[in-house]
Each structure stands twice: as structure tokens, then as C-alpha cells.
Amino acid sequence: MTISPKTVDGTGPTGGRLLLLAPRINETGLALRTAAQRRGLAARTATSYRVPEGLPAAVAAHVYGGPLFGDAVGRELGLALLDAAPDWLTTLPVGLTGRRIECLPLADARRLRRPAFLKPPVDKLFPARIYPDGSGLPGPDALDDDTLVLVSDIVAFRREYRLFVLDGVVHAASRYAVDGGLSVAPLAADPYREEALAFAADVLAGCAGSLPSAVVVDVGLLADSGAWSVVEANPAWASGGYACDPDAVLDVVLRAAGPAGELRDADRRFCRDLPLVVG
Structure with missing residues (x-):
């Protein structure tokens, strides 16, 4: 098997495209901004967790940043943000994971009485690490009981x-x-x-x-x-x-976070539920 060749995925040097980066830009964001500009896409770093003022109404936006940024700007920009299902790991055979993995409601995970690696499957709602048991997970005053938790053998x-x-x-x-x-x-x-x-x-x-x-x-x-x-x-x-080719990473990011109107039918069930941001 070889890594697939680069493609521009239909979002190359055409007008009306924008790559919007989160305010706390990291090394990957800087590399993607350079790669986007090199292929003719406009690229802009947001100054806050909201849609920048003055964007053309017809701009086709793509984003790169954490879940907080995606949630803050996604609905207003008309984006489809793709992600695997929260319980995807649990659907794989043990032969591919090498460990037992469950996806439990937080209320059940708190009752664990054995060491396990615990993590939120989507957002970073609590630290992903080895816990001696479930008692160290956030309480109901911090997170809802039905919040999902991935429970993995160590x-x-x-x-x-x-x-x-x-x-x-x-x-x-x-x-x-x-x-x-x-x-x-x-x-x-x-x-x-x-x-x-x-x-x-x-x-x-x-x-x-x-x-x-x-x-x-x-x-x-x-x-x-x-x-x-x-x-x-x-x-x-x-x-x-990390050390991936930024141009190839950009191809994947553009598909994974782009206009909802360009969404492929097979990807619809993988769209993140975006909140309505008020104010």
C-alpha cells in the first residue's frame, strides 16, 4: 500500500474559498495557512471565537481548529463538520484494537471499580488518562449523567x-x-x-x-x-x-470541514451537531 497522491478535492485555486483558523493557531494551523495560500485559497486567523466581521456573504468557508471553535462558527458559516461516531472504537473487533473497549454513560462509568483508561469520545470534557476507578470522573454537577465515556483496558x-x-x-x-x-x-x-x-x-x-x-x-x-x-x-x-505533508493534510481538512451544501450523502450521518450560538 502507498499513500494516495495529493488532490485539491475541488477546492483549489478558485474564487470565494476561505480557510478560517481558530484564534489559538498552532504549528499545524500555520502550515495549513501557508499551504492554502500557496494553492490560491484565502486564509485567515480569527481573532475570537466568533465569525469575523466583513466576510463576503457568498464565501465558501472551511475551518481548522478545536471543537470549541467549530461549534462557535460552524452553524453561522453553514458548515458540515465530519467526525467518527462516538462509539466507533467499540464496533471494531478485539483483533484490531488489542483491548476491550466500552462506551458507557457517565453515570455508569462513575461506578467502575477497576483501573481503566477513560476518555470522552468527542470533546475534551475531562482528562483522558488511566483512572484507578470511576470515582475520579466529573460529578453530576459538572457533567450530565448521560455524557458518553470510552472505557478501555489499559x-x-x-x-x-x-x-x-x-x-x-x-x-x-x-x-x-x-x-x-x-x-x-x-x-x-x-x-x-x-x-x-x-x-x-x-x-x-x-x-x-x-x-x-x-x-x-x-x-x-x-x-x-x-x-x-x-x-x-x-x-x-x-x-x-505532526510531520505529515501540510498539502495532503489540507486536502483532508477541506473535505472534513466545509460547506454543508457540498456534503456527500454518505457523510451526512457523520456530521457534528452544531449549536445555535446567540450573542
Whole structure:
């Protein structure tokens, strides 16, 4: 398997396109802004968590930033923000995850009496980490009882990789961790490149239709068994690019966070519910 070639996905050097970046721009955002300008797209960094004043009414907007930014500007800009289903990991066979994973309401997760890795499946509502039990999760005064929590067996990863996926194919990839510590390198420079891509191809072929057409999937090599495992899926419009080619990342971001009027039918069920922002 090879990484797919770059495409502009119909959003290249045409008029009326804008890439809007969140106020707290990171390295990936800076790289995407440069890549967008290089191919003829307007690119702008917002100064606050609201739609900037003075945008042309007919502008076709795309965004890159965290969930808070997407929620703040998405509905007003008429965007469709794609993400995997919150319980996507639980639908995969144990052979692909290397661990048991459940998606529970917070009320049930608080009653856990065993160590587990706990994380919110979508937004960063509480720290994702190993908890000795469920008693350390936020109480009902902080989060609703029906808030979803991913409950995973505890595993350690020897190496971890980020894959930007477009139309079921790895479009850009990077290593981001070794033995639990940040270790960023282009996938081409990693000795496990071929194994990572082969595993990714198997995963993407096996779960065809269960992911949006543009998404991020993280995979890793388990420390104990040496088996490959799916770590998680994330929205491309809110994920760091690490050492991925910014032009290829931009292709995926443009599809994952663009005008709702251009949404593909197969992606409709993966659209984030955007709040109505007042004031």
C-alpha cells in the first residue's frame, strides 16, 4: 500500500474559498495557512471565537481548529463538520484494537471499580488518562449523567502513528510517539512504515462505511504483544498534523470541514451537531 497522491478535492485555486483558523493557531494551523495560500485559497486567523466581521456573504468557508471553535462558527458559516461516531472504537473487533473497549454513560462509568483508561469520545470534557476507578470522573454537577465515556483496558504502545484518511485511503501519515513519549517523524523515515500502512489498509477496508470520507485514524504497535492496534479516530479539522505533508493534510481538512451544501450523502450521518450560538 502507498499513500494516495495529493488532490485539491475541488477546492483549489478558485474564487470565494476561505480557510478560517481558530484564534489559538498552532504549528499545524500555520502550515495549513501557508499551504492554502500557496494553492490560491484565502486564509485567515480569527481573532475570537466568533465569525469575523466583513466576510463576503457568498464565501465558501472551511475551518481548522478545536471543537470549541467549530461549534462557535460552524452553524453561522453553514458548515458540515465530519467526525467518527462516538462509539466507533467499540464496533471494531478485539483483533484490531488489542483491548476491550466500552462506551458507557457517565453515570455508569462513575461506578467502575477497576483501573481503566477513560476518555470522552468527542470533546475534551475531562482528562483522558488511566483512572484507578470511576470515582475520579466529573460529578453530576459538572457533567450530565448521560455524557458518553470510552472505557478501555489499559495497554501500552511502543510506537504510535497519525493517519489522515481521505476516501478510505491513507492520504498523509506521521509517527508521533515512541514508548509513550512524543517522537515526531515523517512516516517515510520510520522503520515500521510498511507495517503501519499495511495494517491501516486492513483496518480501512474492514470498516468501510463506518467512517466519514475525511477523518484521522491513529494506530500503534502494542508493547506487550507486538501486535498492531487502532488507537482512536479523531476529526481531521481538529487534529495536529505532526510531520505529515501540510498539502495532503489540507486536502483532508477541506473535505472534513466545509460547506454543508457540498456534503456527500454518505457523510451526512457523520456530521457534528452544531449549536445555535446567540450573542
